[in-house]
Amino acid sequence: MDTATHVVMGIAIGSIATLDPVVANDPVLAKTVMLGAIIGSQAPDFDTILKLRNNAKYIRNHRGITHSIPAVLLWPIIITTALSLFVPGINIVHLWAWTFLAVFLHVFVDIFNAYGTQALYPIKKKWIALGVIYIFDPFIFFGHVAAIILWQMGLHQGFTFLGLYFLLVFYYIWRFYARNEVYNKALQEHPDATHVFISPSFKWQKWHVVIRTKKMMYVAQALGDQINYFESYPFEPIPNDPTINAALQDENLAAFLSFSPSYRWEVVDESDHLEVRFVDLRYRSKGHYPFVAIVKLDYHLNILSSYTGWIYSEESLKKKLEFATE
Structure with a gap:
């Protein structure tokens, strides 16, 4: 999910925590649990910092190890330990439990997107992507916003968000049903x-x-x-071709192929160099396929530059490749 949705989910977990008698009877603990839940709801996405290096590192690793089983266990310990240093004598067990729930919920809801996560690593390295919820779902986000408003208007904090999550369970079930209808229709037309x-x-x-x-x-x-x-x-599988094989050594293309399950490729002769182009077919928008990987090679098959990521025009792509060459 997007950052804003994860934030409001953290607020939701911190609010539901007020139904815990230990939290409800300790205002300091309640505030600390809320803070722990908000931080915990963001922690798995700290790997976004990889974007500062390059898109290849980000695409290949985002939602990877930071969303794995060891990370889900480690994030709450780190957050609880850090908060307890600022709030001595805090009930660590309850703080850890609600922070853990916030971290777990983050990873859990991410598997319902098309991007997915490595949530079962190291048991399984396979990415889990159920593809039923868009990266930003208005119903989920604004449902949380509405719950926050109702809470501020005087409704019970814990029960308001608990009611919202009860409703969201049925929403997710409906989304699975809608997706399966599309899947069955596709198989019906293409057995x-x-x-x-x-x-x-x-x-x-x-x-x-x-x-x-x-x-x-x-x-x-x-x-x-x-x-x-x-x-x-x-449907043309990647061939055993010298130009393609040379391009496959590039980290941007390798990152693209580790992420994309449905693509088409082509080799283009640009008169002074070759370009190996891969486009992801899943994200067609207004007649354009914006998620791409491009490797630019000379005629001796040396890699000159490359790029992977979201591109919406040929002009932008040329600038990216020129910048990578410099």
Whole structure:
């Protein structure tokens, strides 16, 4: 989820904690638990600092080790220890328990996005991405905002947020049902499909769909009970080709391939250099595929520059590649 949603979820956990008699009867503990829950709801995303290095490091590692089982256990200990230094004599057990719940909830809700997390690492290295909730879900975020307003108007803090989370359970169930309807519709129209990739969008009834068969890939959009097709491409696995093999040594392309399960590639001769281009088919927007990986090589197959990330115009891409060369 986005940062703002994680913040309000931290406030929700800190509020539900007031239903704990130990927390409710200790105003200092209640304030510290609220702070611990807010920090805990943000802690797994501290790896965003990797963006300062480059997109490859960020794409390859974001929501990785910081969202793993060891991290979920370690973050609450670090936060509780730090807060206890500023608030001597605080009830560490209850502070840890509610901070742990905030950290766990962060990682748990992230698995419902299309990006996913390595939540089961080191048991499993596979990324878990259920693809039922958009990165920013208005219903979830504004539901929390409404609960905060109702609390400030005088409703019981703990029960207000507990009621919201009871409602959100049914919301998530409905989103799973809606996604499965799209999945079944895709299989109905393409019974030979080997993979169906579904990503949610900002709008409830709109889903990004990529259908892959042994011979073709179809880029589509599900709207209601209809699947509307945009483009289709031959399914071409990455070949054992000298130019491609040289490009695969680049960290930006390697990061892209570690993240993207549905893409198409091409090699373009730009008259003075070669470009190996990969585009992720899941994020088609206004006829454009903005998530890309580009490797620029000379004719001796030496890598000149590369880029991976979100690009919305050829001009921006050229600037990125030129900057990487300098």
